[in-house]
Amino acid sequence: MHIASVLIRRLLNAVGLLAAVLVLCFTLIHLAPGDPAEVIAGEMGGATQEMMAEIRAQYGLDQPFHVQLFSYLGNVAQGDLGFSFYFDRPVTELIIDRLGATLLLVVSALLLAIFLGTFLGVVAARNPNGLISHFVTVLALFGYAAPVFWTAIILLILFASVIPIFPASGGMYDITGPDDPLSRILDIAHHMVLPVITLSTIYLAFYSRLARASMLDVLGSDYIRTARAKGLAEVVVVYKHALRNAVLPVVTFAGLQFAQLMSGAVLVEAVYSWPGLGTLAFESLLRRDTPTLLGILFFSSMVVIVANLLTDIAYRLIDPRIRSGAK
Amino acid sequence: MSDAAREFEQKLRVESPAREAWRMFISNNSAIVGLAIFTLIILTTFVGPLVYTIDPFELVWAPLTPPGEEGWLLGTDYLGRDLVAGLLIGGQSTLAVGAAAAIITITIGITVGALAGYYRGWVDEALMRVTEFFQVLPPLLLAMVLVMLFEPSLTTIAFAIGVVSWTSAARLTRAEFMRIRELEYVKAARSISASNARIIWRVILPNAAPPLIVSAALSVGTAILFEAGLSFLGLSDANVMSWGKLIGDNRPAILAAWWPVTFPGIAIFLTVLAVSLIGDGLNDALNPKLRRR
Numbered sequence: 176m177h178i179a180s181v182l183i184r185r186l187l188n189a190v191g192l193l194a195a196v197l198v199l200c201f202t203l204i205h206l207a208p209g210d211p212a213e214v215i216a217g218e219m220g221g222a223t224q225e226m227m228a229e230i231r232a233q234y235g236l237d238q239p240f241h242v243q244l245f246s247y248l249g250n251v252a253q254g255d256l257g258f259s260f261y262f263d264r265p266v267t268e269l270i271i272d273r274l275g276a277t278l279l280l281v282v283s284a285l286l287l288a289i290f291l292g293t294f295l296g297v298v299a300a301r302n303p304n305g306l307i308s309h310f311v312t313v314l315a316l317f318g319y320a321a322p323v324f325w326t327a328i329i330l331l332i333l334f335a336s337v338i339p340i341f342p343a344s345g346g347m348y349d350i351t352g353p354d355d356p357l358s359r360i361l362d363i364a365h366h367m368v369l370p371v372i373t374l375s376t377i378y379l380a381f382y383s384r385l386a387r388a389s390m391l392d393v394l395g396s397d398y399i400r401t402a403r404a405k406g407l408a409e410v411v412v413v414y415k416h417a418l419r420n421a422v423l424p425v426v427t428f429a430g431l432q433f434a435q436l437m438s439g440a441v442l443v444e445a446v447y448s449w450p451g452l453g454t455l456a457f458e459s460l461l462r463r464d465t466p467t468l469l470g471i472l473f474f475s476s477m478v479v480i481v482a483n484l485l486t487d488i489a490y491r492l493i494d495p496r497i498r499s500g501a502k
Numbered sequence: 503m504s505d506a507a508r509e510f511e512q513k514l515r516v517e518s519p520a521r522e523a524w525r526m527f528i529s530n531n532s533a534i535v536g537l538a539i540f541t542l543i544i545l546t547t548f549v550g551p552l553v554y555t556i557d558p559f560e561l562v563w564a565p566l567t568p569p570g571e572e573g574w575l576l577g578t579d580y581l582g583r584d585l586v587a588g589l590l591i592g593g594q595s596t597l598a599v600g601a602a603a604a605i606i607t608i609t610i611g612i613t614v615g616a617l618a619g620y621y622r623g624w625v626d627e628a629l630m631r632v633t634e635f636f637q638v639l640p641p642l643l644l645a646m647v648l649v650m651l652f653e654p655s656l657t658t659i660a661f662a663i664g665v666v667s668w669t670s671a672a673r674l675t676r677a678e679f680m681r682i683r684e685l686e687y688v689k690a691a692r693s694i695s696a697s698n699a700r701i702i703w704r705v706i707l708p709n710a711a712p713p714l715i716v717s718a719a720l721s722v723g724t725a726i727l728f729e730a731g732l733s734f735l736g737l738s739d740a741n742v743m744s745w746g747k748l749i750g751d752n753r754p755a756i757l758a759a760w761w762p763v764t765f766p767g768i769a770i771f772l773t774v775l776a777v778s779l780i781g782d783g784l785n786d787a788l789n790p791k792l793r794r795r
Contacts, residue, residue, distance in 0.1 A: 195635050203651055320723070320775040322730045325749060325767035328756050336757050343757060431637070438642030442731055446753070457735060460646055468647055475640045483638075 185487060189480045194248070196476045200469040201247050205240065256473065257466035261459065266470035269455065274474065277451030281433075281440050283371045288378035289429055293422055295379075296386025300394060300421075301413065311383045318380025323439050327373040327446035334369060341369050370447045374439050378432065382425050390421040423494055430486025437475045526787035533783020539776035543769070547593030558587040558743040569761050579752050579762040589769055592743040596729055596770070599660045599744070603725035606664025608718045611671025612707070618672070619679025620702050626676075633669050641666040642731060649737045656739055663728045671717050678710035712788035716781050723777035730770050745770050 231237045238246075250257075256266040299308035335343035348362040393399065394417055402412045437452075444453030452471050459467035527533055563584070569577040577585055618629040648662040682688060683706060691705045732738065733746030734753070745766040752762035 192635060192638050196639065199639075203647060206651070316775060316778065319778055321771050322727050322734075322746075322749075322767060322774075324731060324734050325763065325770065328749070328753070328763050329767070332756060332760050434637060434640045437640040441640075441642050441646075442734065445735060456643060456646065460650055460735060460737070463650065465647075465651070468643075468650065472639065472643045472647055475643055476638050479638050479640065 182484075182488075185484055189484065192480055193473075193477060196473055197248055197251055198244065200473055201244050204465060204469065251473070256470040259459070259464055259467045261462040261464040262467065266466050269467060270452065270470055270474050273450060273452050273455045274478075276449060277437075277440055277444070277453060278478070280367070280370055280374060280444070280449060280451060281436050283367065284374035284440075285378065285429060285433075285436060287371060288375040288382050289425060291375075292379045292382025293386045293418075293425055295383040296388075296425075297390050297413065297418065297421070299383065299387045300390035303391065308387070311387055315380040315384040318376050318378075321376070322442075323373060323377055324442040324446055326376055327370070327443050330369050330373055331446065342366055366447075366449075370443050370449050373446075374436070374443045377439060378429075378436065381432075382428070385428060386421060386425050389424045390417060393417045393421045419493060423490070426486060426490055426493060430483050430490075433482040433486075434475075434479045437479060523787040527783050530783045530786055532779050533786075536776040536779025536783060539772055540780060543593065543773055543776065544597070547590055547597060550590040551587075551594070554586060554590060556584050556587040558583060558591045577759075577761045579748065579755075581751075585748070585762060585765055588743055588748050589745070589765060592745045592748055592766065593769060593773075595656060595739075595742045595744045596726060596746065597773070599656055599663070599729045600722050600726035600773075602656075602660035603663035603667075603728065604718060604722040606660060607668045607721045607725065608671050608714070610664060610668035611717075612675050612714060614668065615672040615675025615677075616679055616702050616707065619676035620683055620698070620706065622680075629672075630676075633672050636666070637669050639666070642728070645728065645732060646735065646737060649732060654732075654737045654739055656742060659729060659732060659737070659739070660725075663725050663732075667721065667724060667728070671714070671721065674713055674717055675710065678713060679706055682706045682709050713785075715788060716785045719777060719781035719784055723774040723781070726770060726774055726777070 228237070236243070254267050256270070258264075259266050259269060262269055295307065295311055295314075299305070299311040302308060331343065334341045342365065348359060348366055394413075399412060399417055402416050403409075407416075440451065441453035441456050443449065444451050445457045448454060452475060456468060456471045458464075459471070563578050563582050569585075579585055579588065614629050614633065618626040618633075644666045645662040648665065649658055652658045652662075679702075688701060688705055691701050696705065729744065730746030730749070733744050734750040736750055738744055738747045738750070748766040749763045752759075756763055
């Protein structure tokens with residue numbers, strides 16, 4: 176199938192999924208005990224029955240479910256996700272402000288996990304009983320079993336308190352520091368190290384194990400024997416011929432796990448006070464700020480959908496068999 | 503002569519698959535270590551509080567007393583609550599929620615996967631759309647929304663974890679059902695006009711069980727991590743102690759005191775480690791392809 180038609184089908188599917196996420200968000204607000212009118216009345220410090228009815232009419236809360244749903248969908252299509260009473264700002268604005276920080280964190284952690292994980296996996300596969308191979312096994316167990324927020328706290332204690340080489344205050348940069356672009360970038364990089372390492376541990380462990388297994392598989396195949404037989408250098412055989420096939424499962428899983436990565440980001444951000452969507456989610460959770468939390472759920476789902484699309488494209492670029500349509 | 507005969511007879515005796523799997527399992531060192539750690543954790547958290555009767559919410563001593571000082575084995579937390587009591591009682595709810603959530607996860611996953619894989623066609627199409635939908639939603643965020651909207655309690659937390667994490671079990675079940683439904687014995691069952699329900703639950707499911715058992719074991723670990731994450735974010739039953747709640751409560755004091763967050767973290771780590779070692783062991787024992795090696 177042609178890549179353009181595949182992409183169009185994927186895009187349509189993505190729009191459908193996003194609409195479904197919105198319907199879910201809206202239904203959840205409706206199912207939850209208590210209605211927004213009571214919240215608003217609470218903010219005003221109490222209200223009579225008549226005033227409640229007035230509030231309901233004003234916000235369209237007295238309309239039937241499907242009418243409210245469609246007006247909500249219409250608003251979201253125009254980029255309006257509602258208003259946060261706690262932050263006193265439109266939800267969309269709040270989220271756009273924080274999205275960059277989360278993407279920076281998540282993408283850096285993912286890239287670190289993919290590259291380092293693949294590298295460790297390949298080295299381990301070349302010597303299945305060596306030290307690195309055992310290290311990968313232990314790392315995989317540790318990465319899976321240790322709660323990510325706990326790893327974050329332990330790293331913070333170790334490298335910001337016991338050996339103070341990274342900032343303990345958290346955040347993205349030092350507000351009191353110099354604000355020319357270069358030192359700001361360096362400052363952000365300095366603040367990023369611990370959160371990125373923490374977030375990548377889970378996936379690093381998983382990818383290194385995956386890359387090890389898939390590399391072992393590929394190294395046993397005939398075309399690798401052929402490459403060796405014609406006298407190619409081992410480095411070329413491993414890193415040029417074998418790696419391309421061995422990395423495919425890693426790419427697939429990286430795409431599939433983007434939703435988990437966003438979840439992990441919530442916990443990591445909460446520990447390091449990284450000013451992203453996760454911290455925003457944590458704050459709106461503490462304040463019971465439902466519109467903001469649902470807005471974050473919607474936006475993160477959108478990020479996941481886009482990431483899946485990109486993975487699909489990356490996959491086609493790496494694997495020529497899929498590009499040409501043959502299976 | 504009789505020795506040789508006995509040996510021959512022994513060779514003829516066929517071992518039941520369950521027995522063979524069990525033999526494989528207990529000859530696997532890491533699985534045994536996992537089982538031992540897990541048993542120990544269950545025993546300490548469920549029997550320990552009967553002996554060690556301090557209330558985990560009681561303020562027993564000065565806040566942040568270091569471990570070992572003043573007779574408090576693991577010290578006290580930022581409010582002056584005893585950490586040993588917190589770990590013992592807290593373990594009960596963490597383990598209970600983990601187990602309940604894993605049961606919900608695997609039940610939804612098996613039901614969805616079995617129906618999709620058995621009926622194929624539009625049922626499969628529709629159920630896979632739903633699965634795809636749930637895979638797009640970041641699980642922790644959805645669980646946060648669910649627990650927040652329906653008030654944090656052990657039940658809502660277990661339910662929310664189950665609702666957000668069943669997709670991989672569903673995909674696994676579906677794949678197994680699609681493979682097995684084409685096998686001879688399923689055709690045989692159909693030819694004697696067994697009902698669809700009977701074929702799904704009595705013929706295919708038992709044969710699809712091995713990978714599902716492994717997946718169930720691993721989902722206990724994931725659910726425990728999930729519960730800990732939610733309580734760390736403050737989404738826990740305020741009246742019930744748990745390991746995640748201990749870490750979450752003491753988070754503001756981390757730079758002043760390492761112990762209130764470190765010990766519950768180690769407890770979670772050991773539990774999940776044990777569960778995943780058991781899961782790996784089960785995988786090796788139940789996977790016939792590996793067994794022939």
